[in-house]
Amino acid sequence: MGPWLAGAGKVPHHTVPAHSRQAPQTLWSPSLASQAQPPPRLIRPQESRRILLNRQGLSRPPGRRSGPASVRSLIRRLGFVQVDSINVLERAHHLILHTRFDGYRPETLKRLLEDERVLFEHWTHDASVIPIEFHQHWRPRFRRYADRIRKRGWWQDRLGEDPKPLLARVQKRIRDDGPLRGRDLEEEKRENAGGPWWNWQPGKAALEHLWRTGRLAIAGRDGFEKIYDLTERVHPETATHEEPDSTTHRAWACGEALDRLGVATPGEIAAFWKAIPLADARAWCREAAELGEIEPVLIEEVDGRRRPGYATLDSRSDARTEPWSDEFRLLCPFDPVIRDRKRLSSRFGFDYRFEAFVPAGSRRFGYYVLPILHGDRFVGRIDPRFDRRADRLEVRGPWWEDGQGNRSDQRRLDTALDRLADRLGATEGWRWDQEAST
Template structure:
């Protein structure tokens, strides 16, 4: 059947609007304003890499340039407006979403108990009761405060001692929650002592959660395949999302559209009926530096289809073979991704090594000046006193 065509320009504008990247990054960036920004996005991925700023902080700063990292910590630890758990990765999630993570807890408990018994060393399940009793009796703890008589592994990120694995298992299955982070170290406590009663009391059934996940994902993406809906929260299966789409389509709740890629190819997707008619403002021409984990870029294939922007983090590429630095920051101007920048914070200096423009992007004097202005703003955010440019930094 013929479906209406969502042009590439309109698709970009809708997508960027849903990701908070069409208007100027104004607002206080704390309290209720910050909580609303996170709710608009659905969640904010947490990541420990800190060459300039942690991923979650840069994601929020690019939308609220008065934002400072303490504001997110206050929402998590003091105000309980967000909680920390898993989507496709660790994330800060609005507290109102907590009831729909119960399905995630149930499924992770069964899945990880089976998978980790082979992937993690020793018998971590034998430590769960001991860890729970330790926290119940003595209060919150970190992974360094349990299993002190257990040997620490040296085999990489996932070579955990058994009690550390037990802690993570209890967290992923919902029995423990992250009370706060000290630096980037998780401090765990019993869920009933962390999550407010009102959000723990609500226990939706599986179909309610599938509905909530698919509706919420489509709201935040603007258009999507069933697979993209499933992947957004990573809380429902592709089969469940596909069945939801079929039912919603039959009930005329959603429509099919053909989304035009930057290459002119069409991709059949689902959308709300008003997607073709609702006014959508073009993005302001403001230039912004984005996190490599920005939600607008998380699906690398979608970013390439919509924007023609091929982006990968070259962590595991040997230095001589890297085209760019291993961890470079995407740069967006209005509705166009114009390049990527290699920069890092060295105490009070923001060092800019290189900027690579995308094909067809001309780096004239005005655009370079706009980039330098944004780098000055970034330096303030990062606590730097100056920006230092390498010779020939515009490549």
């Protein structure tokens, strides 16, 4: 367990009494002063940054222990790690873990997913690696996906008006013959041109449908291609899980989200897992605050505006934790700390846009830009690319924030790039792109 976990709290997952469920939200205002209600605690931007960085494993130096137990513990602490196919440096999930662990090896995550199977792959706000102990709370999502798929034209175009026969055949094929890749269906179609029913688009759509609705799981990956198998074979312990009732699920989703954020608005809590609507998050926050389980606060933004929010009861210790600032950290575009661009702008004063899908001529900075974190501030950004043929990291930039870019900053950036090249196994190190914008 890494040192960043010290002081991390746990929000109780209560079941709220019926009489409190419709209680009005009460935030402090001068008109309430006569009722002797104290004003909510004001959380300054630096405090909210420190709380978030501590909860997300970035307030301490990178951990030295990066074995399976440490990696599993970190993923549970983060809640999930996003998976992405872009490989200009390394897959996003590995970069996120690299940032928090010296010596992290991708085979460690593969072992946890495919051998020990203590993690599973599914969706949060996007495709993610998730602790298996949370699987029960994905049952409502499986059901929602089934409802959505039935109503969406994209799926109907690929599965047909009555998809049940196709889904049954794909599921039977896996049950009888074992794990299956989408490519296997394509190859069968080619070998049996004009065959009875296989078609690449319907077959692949059927696999995705069965996975998104929980009947299939990801047993492994061939490169980055999914290998599907029956959920009861991949994660047999989940077979006895029952779908939690709505109150229990709401309490879990909100409590676990706030525990990982430390301080947040109801909107940020609802968006963390993408498991509940905003109205449910607002109701839970109101009820939990009335029960004294969380604290109403005012979150100050860098422009001076203040927004109502909520904090865990132990967030004060996180706010006092001065983050490690000996070196720079280079964050993946999918790192959980920068995932919420609005929060990144309002509390860090750093505007970031992922430009991989922006036409090259319209990009402001680059294809896969990494923000540079120093302590609790973002001080600049770079656009690196791993040239695997030359075995070297090519780097465009840097683009410094106002007041940054002195010799000390440049030395720290050089060190961070040395570490990145070493982590990626770039034997020829790194160099600045000659056409870089500085």
